[in-house]
Amino acid sequence: MAERERGHVRVAVIGSGFGGLGAAVRLRRQGITDFVVLERADAVGGTWRDNSYPGCACDVPSHLYSFSFAPNPEWPRNFSGQPHIRAYLERVTDTFGLRPHLRFNSEVRALRWNGDALHWELETASGPLTADVVVSATGPLSDPKVPDIPGLDTFPGKVSHSARWDHDYDLRGKRVAMIGTGASAIQIVPAIQPEVERLTLFQRTPPWVLPRADREISAAEKWLHTKVPATRAARRGLLWGLREMQVSAFTKRPDELGLIEFLARNHMKKAVKDPALRAALTPGYRIGCKRILLSNTYYPALAQPNVDLVAAGLTEARGSTLVGSDGSEVEADAIVFGTGFHVTDMPIAQRVTGAHGTTLAEEWKDGMEALRGASAASFPNFLTIIGPNTGLGNSSMILMIEAQLNYLADFMRQLDVLGGKIALDARPSAVQDWNRKVQQRMTRTVWNTGGCDSWYLDASGRNTTVWPGTTGEFKKVTRQVDLAEYEVLRPPKAAGKSTGERAEVAA
Numbered sequence: 388m389a390e391r392e393r394g395h396v397r398v399a400v401i402g403s404g405f406g407g408l409g410a411a412v413r414l415r416r417q418g419i420t421d422f423v424v425l426e427r428a429d430a431v432g433g434t435w436r437d438n439s440y441p442g443c444a445c446d447v448p449s450h451l452y453s454f455s456f457a458p459n460p461e462w463p464r465n466f467s468g469q470p471h472i473r474a475y476l477e478r479v480t481d482t483f484g485l486r487p488h489l490r491f492n493s494e495v496r497a498l499r500w501n502g503d504a505l506h507w508e509l510e511t512a513s514g515p516l517t518a519d520v521v522v523s524a525t526g527p528l529s530d531p532k533v534p535d536i537p538g539l540d541t542f543p544g545k546v547s548h549s550a551r552w553d554h555d556y557d558l559r560g561k562r563v564a565m566i567g568t569g570a571s572a573i574q575i576v577p578a579i580q581p582e583v584e585r586l587t588l589f590q591r592t593p594p595w596v597l598p599r600a601d602r603e604i605s606a607a608e609k610w611l612h613t614k615v616p617a618t619r620a621a622r623r624g625l626l627w628g629l630r631e632m633q634v635s636a637f638t639k640r641p642d643e644l645g646l647i648e649f650l651a652r653n654h655m656k657k658a659v660k661d662p663a664l665r666a667a668l669t670p671g672y673r674i675g676c677k678r679i680l681l682s683n684t685y686y687p688a689l690a691q692p693n694v695d696l697v698a699a700g701l702t703e704a705r706g707s708t709l710v711g712s713d714g715s716e717v718e719a720d721a722i723v724f725g726t727g728f729h730v731t732d733m734p735i736a737q738r739v740t741g742a743h744g745t746t747l748a749e750e751w752k753d754g755m756e757a758l759r760g761a762s763a764a765s766f767p768n769f770l771t772i773i774g775p776n777t778g779l780g781n782s783s784m785i786l787m788i789e790a791q792l793n794y795l796a797d798f799m800r801q802l803d804v805l806g807g808k809i810a811l812d813a814r815p816s817a818v819q820d821w822n823r824k825v826q827q828r829m830t831r832t833v834w835n836t837g838g839c840d841s842w843y844l845d846a847s848g849r850n851t852t853v854w855p856g857t858t859g860e861f862k863k864v865t866r867q868v869d870l871a872e873y874e875v876l877r878p879p880k881a882a883g884k885s886t887g888e889r890a891e892v893a894a
Contacts, residue, residue, distance in 0.1 A: 398422035398799075399509060399518035401495050401735070404433015406524030406772035406788050408476060409454060412483045413792040417799055423518075424485065425511055427494035431480050434528045435472045438571070440552040442578030443469035446570060446599075446681045450619065451626040451783045457482065458619055460612035466601045466681075499740045500767060505810045505878055507768065519810075520802070522795060523739075524772040527730040527852070534566075534726055538704040545721040549575060550728070556721070560584050564709050564719040566701050568594050569842075570680055572725035576694075577684035585693050587717045589709075591700035592839065593667070595651045595674040599681040627858070630782040634857045637675050637780055641833035648674045658686035667698040676837025678780060730852060731755060731845035741766040742812065755851040756822040758872060759865050760787075761794055762813035767876055768802075770795055776825050777861070778843070778852045780834065786858040794865040801868050810876040817872035828855040 397419060400410045403426040414422050430436055445452050449462035452472070457479050463471055480486060493513040498521060501508055507521045531548040539546065545556050549571040562585045565572055572588070573596065580586050612619040636643040651674060659665045668689070670677075689696060699711035709717045731754075736747035742765045750763060755775035757763045762770060772795075777787050802809055829835050829850050834843050843852040854861055 394514070394516040395506070396421050396423050396516060396518050398520045398522060399507065399516065400424045400522045400524055402426065402433060402524040402526060402529070403431040403480075403489065404435065404524065404526050404529075405454075405476070405785060406526055406791075407431075407433065407522075408479055408485060409785075409788050409792050410522050410524055410772060410795060411485045411488055412454075412456065412479070413796050414799070415483060415485075417796055419799060420488075422488055423516070424489050425493045425495055425509075426489060426491050427512070429491045430477075431489070432473045432476050433526055434550070435469055435476060437529070437550045438552075439469055439554070440549045440571060440575050440578075442574035443571070444574060445469075445472060447783045448626050450623050451630075452785055454479065454785060455623070455789060458612075458616070458623075460609055460619055462604055462609075464601055464603055466599060495735070495738060497738050497740070498769075500742050500769075502742055502876075503879060505767070505808050505876060520768040520770070520799070522770050522772060523735055523774075525733065525735045526773050527733060527778070528728045530729045530734050531724070532727050532729050533724050534701075536701055536704055538706075539722075541706055542704045542709075542719075542722065543707055544719060547721075547723055549723060549725045558583050558721060561720040562718055563587070563721045563723060564589060564701070564717060565723050565725060567725035567727070568592065569725055569727055570678060573680050573682045573685040575723060575725060577682070577688035580688040580691055580694060583693070585695070587695045587697060587709075587719065588689065589697045589699065589701045589711060590667070591712075592672075592677070593670045593698075594677060594680045595648070595670050596654065596680045596682055596685055597647070597651050598654050599683050601683070627782070627786070631857050631859060633781050637834070638828070638832045638855050641673055641675065641831075641836055644674050644833065647679075651679075655686050659690050661690070664689070664696065667696055670839075672839035673833055673837035675780060675833040676839035677841045677843075727842050730842050739766065739769065741769070754845050754847060754849045756818055758813040758818045758821050759794060760854070760861075761791060761798075761865070762811075762818070762873075764813045764815040764818045767810040767812035770798060775851050776822075777854055779858070780843075780853055782858055787854065787861060790858070790862040790865045793862070794868065797867045801870060805875060808878050811868075811870075811873040812876055814872055814874055825855060826850075829853075 400407050403424050407424050411424050444466050448465050449467040453459050459475055490513055493511045495509055495511050497510040499508045506517045506519050509516050531550045533548055547553055558579055559582045561583055563583045564587045565576055566589045568590045697711045697715050699713035701709055702712045703710040707718055709719050736751055739747040757771060757774045760774040760777035772791050832855050834850050834853050843850050845851050
């Protein structure tokens with residue numbers, strides 16, 4: 388189908404969370420206005436739209452968990468809640484004039500590279516279109532993962548995932564089973580504990596939990612940050628610097644984390660007096676191997692008389708009876724899964740078909756890998772925001788997103804400099820070399836040596852999620868596109884190749 392029949396844009400951005408909106412802002416700053424942001428829902432916000440469960444908040448300080456180009460002096464707390472973060476993204480959308488570019492209820496169902504036309508063909512819920520460049524900003528925390536529990540379909544009560552909270556269902560007076568002990572669960576448990584009749588937490592692996600230095604931000608601080616922007620920048624810089632200094636312990640010297648473990652144990656001891664419960668809540672792996680969680684209310688909630696801990700995973704449902712892997716049985720009226728997302732097997736990868744006629748999921752069957760976290764070989768003009776090995780264990784993902792936005796901006800500049808109908812395809816050797824170096828660095832990190840099984844690891848046990856360095860280093864290596872790492876594709880001649888002709892570019 389011709390471009391004019393389908394509707395054509397220079398850039399199609401998938402997703403309207405932090406990554407997608409950030410990409411839209413950066414494109415406009417580059418002078419590129421011929422783009423659309425395709426969103427499957429009816430509002431912006433990404434994971435901060437979808438996750439609206441009780442107690443939902445960010446575990447990164449708000450002044451660091453926001454765009455550097457869109458500071459917010461009005462954050463209400465050190466760690467602001469989901470409603471405030473979502474409202475912030477709405478303001479970013481309006482401030483930077485992104486509304487005309489948004490296409491809501493436009494889930495991308497399929498993407499296919501057309502090597503003759505050198506563009507992407509997209510099928511969406513709102514109709515087809517083509518694009519020269521596609522930016523996938525669906526994010527790793529967008530598609531909930533619910534384990535395959537035998538008999539779950541026989542459970543007569545309410546079953547939900549933390550990212551799909553049903554606000555019309557009243558938990559008051561109910562017997563609730565919380566499955567999982569990740570970042571969502573430790574916020575949900577203390578939020579619902581006072582109102583439910585009984586709360587049972589199924590804990591497959593206990594998390595390490597540290598105090599949360601949260602407080603209300605005073606009116607004086609807000610005034611100062613508004614009137615003297617340098618104070619706001621200094622606050623952000625301090626928050627960033629402290630986290631940068633922690634990185635070496637995570638990536639090179641995990642044994643230095645022993646003091647942090649002591650603080651976490653002491654934090655638990657203050658709230659949990661029962662030695663047996665403390666023993667069940669104490670992790671058997673090095674702190675940092677899984678994401679360190681922050682909460683002042685999680686342990687106090689677990690110590691309440693209407694809360695039970697099952698130190699085992701959920702293995703079966705027999706009607707309203709839930710069975711743990713230790714054989715324990717619990718009666719429940721509702722189940723809440725806090726079991727995370729499809730991180731190492733992102734569903735969008737199944738919908739993207741590249742130059743070789745294979746999907747991104749097929750190319751990644753042995754593990755995700757992308758050049759500088761952005762470009763996969765044989766997927767020309769396709770960039771991922773928050774791609775493989777760009778996650779963090781201790782700092783703000785917005786820093787990584789902004790680094791990848793720099794890479795996107797230079798990618799678009801390179802296309803303009805090369806001129807005409809053009810595409811850039813990451814060289815397989817460059818992707819392999821980048822990934823080899825990342826994985827070599829990963830061998831010393833706490834995520835690989837800490838003795839846990841985390842969502843950072845894929846099915847083969849390889850860490851394809853986290854960046855083994857500082858955010859400053861990542862910003863440096865994504866500052867610009869190295870054309871030597873790409874093959875340049877130009878339109879094929881009449882008797883040329885169907886995948887586009889490749890031209891060599893001098894390093």
